[in-house]
Amino acid sequence: MQYKPLSQADPEVHQCIVDELSRQRNGLEMIPSESYASPAVLRAMGSIFTNKYSEGYPRKRYYGGQVNTDKLETIAIERAKKIFKVDHVNVQPYSGSPANLAVYFALCKPGDTIMGMDLKQGGHLTHGCKVNFSAKYYKSVPYGVGKNGYIDFNQVRAIAKREKPKLIWAGATAYPREYDFKAFAEIAKEVGAFFAADIAHIIGLIISGVHNSPVGYADVITSTTHKTLRGPRAGMILCNGNASEPLKPTPEITKENIPTLIDKAIFPGLQGGPHEHTIAGIAVALKEAQTNEFVESNRMIIKTCKIIAEELLEDGFNLITGGTDNHLILMDVTNKNITGQEAETALEKINISVNKNAVPNDPRPPFSPSGIRLGTPCLAMRGMAEQEAKIIGKCISETLRNTNNSQIIEKNQKIVNELCLKFPIYSGREVE
Ligand SMILES: Cc1ncc(COP(=O)(O)O)c(C=O)c1O
Structure with a gap:
């Protein structure tokens, strides 16, 4: 039996994979339940x-x-x-x-x-x-x-x-x-x-x-x-x-x-x-998971998460528990006069993925909760460290405080794009 490569056997599905690869490469994934499986795992x-x-x-x-x-x-x-x-x-x-x-x-x-x-x-x-x-x-x-x-x-x-x-x-x-x-x-x-x-x-x-x-x-x-x-x-x-x-x-x-x-x-x-x-x-x-690289990257997940939390706290954001010990931040954004959904959409505009999330005792409905949940596993896995976390914290804060300001959105979009280029993910051809 002769097999064709996926691109020829099923161009439609292949295109979906190519497009998703591009999305993952060109945006900052900050949904805390996500990560990047290595080409060897794939x-x-x-x-x-x-x-x-x-x-x-x-x-x-x-x-x-x-x-x-x-x-x-x-x-x-x-x-x-x-x-x-x-x-x-x-x-x-x-x-x-x-x-x-x-x-x-x-x-x-x-x-x-x-x-x-x-x-x-x-x-x-x-x-x-x-x-x-x-x-x-x-x-x-x-x-x-x-x-x-x-x-x-x-x-x-x-x-x-x-x-x-x-x-x-x-x-x-x-x-x-x-x-x-x-x-x-x-x-x-x-x-x-x-x-x-x-x-x-x-x-x-x-x-x-x-x-x-x-x-x-x-x-x-x-x-x-x-x-x-x-x-x-x-x-x-x-x-x-x-x-x-x-x-x-x-x-x-x-x-x-x-x-x-x-x-x-x-x-x-x-x-x-x-x-x-x-x-x-x-x-x-x-x-x-038994390599030093894995351990170091998990250390960095927490370090970078704490730095982003500090940036957000400095700008008056309301973090549940006042900070984080782990890989995620849960934040009530309503004191900035936006909803969780609006925050998610605004960050999507600068190519940062987070998810809207209920906060404890949320008075708002589940489809439009008061908060967002964001995390750093994917950032650390791309090799980002303290300096990048500071930049990303500032980008998130500024964007959420100016959701209707297209100039600020554009500026932060550019910063995110530059970071993605500087810290590439799946840069070889092994996953294409
Ligand atoms: C704490 C916890 N347990 C279990 C699950 C379920 O995992 P899955 O989505 O693979 O069914 C999740 C997924 O988000 C989770 O956060």
Whole structure:
């Protein structure tokens, strides 16, 4: 069989890829949940492992021809085990939400009470938001943040004691501070709940030692692999203990059985064949995560984020919690007489992507919230450092204070364009 290159086989799809590459090269990506997968990760994902069915787990498959998939999946698992110093890893979740779904499926029965951070206060959909399965099939009793924007552990403890949840989540999608995993673990222990840490956003920071790790505190840890890990769009679940061999048919829901329960929840509970091509990408990302370059870049993610926060604070912006400890800033822009949507649109004009976002206790509706969420993973991954962060902070501030001034928009657009040229991403031809 003779194959044509994508540009000839499907010019329309090829053009979409070319245009997206150009958009990514020529703008500053400041959506904190995004990152750049390396050409090596992209190459592994786009490999012939996409052809292979491998239901089951290494050495326990339901299909033949597994010599290479077993080797590959084991490499990914062993790398994650080594990095996090945990006993058991499942690399098959199709993404972060299915990984979280597997935790519910493994540890809870329908109707059980579960507790996570309120979406409106920064939590994730899958932690008990009322429109999500996690609140439709379980009783969700969310916790939030205090007046200062920090997680209010008195509130978390009071709700946990009153509601006696089966499962408590730590982790969020718009929380600019470090998590006190120890405090969550203590509360979970007090009320006899399982404690799950969702480190989707901060996994790279944890690997790099610039953010607390939940290992040793959480009963189970979930993550995406496409945010600060810079891997393919997928998920991962980590825990301690070992899965039974063979997987017991109906293990009791106990801490000792968590590895078996998780594996059974993923397959055959929720998923069929694992995406081995994606697992190939995860393996490569985990190898890259063990380099000094990865660690240094994660350090710079936090450094640059703090610098941008300082610039914005100096100009009177209202940052939730008054700053940041991590890779993101959550900012209420209404004191500048604009909405989150208007801020997002104004920054798009200067080729900076951020997302509109609700702020804690937001009086505005979800489609037009009061804030924006912005972050620095992609800036640091392009090699930008303190000096560039200062420039970008000023650009953002000036643009948001002058959303109707075309001269200022034009000036800042030029600055952003120059930065993109000076710090190129995907500059070779390997991703074209
Ligand atoms: C904390 C957290 N958990 C889980 C997810 C879900 O990941 P996915 O979008 O891959 O389903 C996200 C995504 O934004 C997240 O921020």
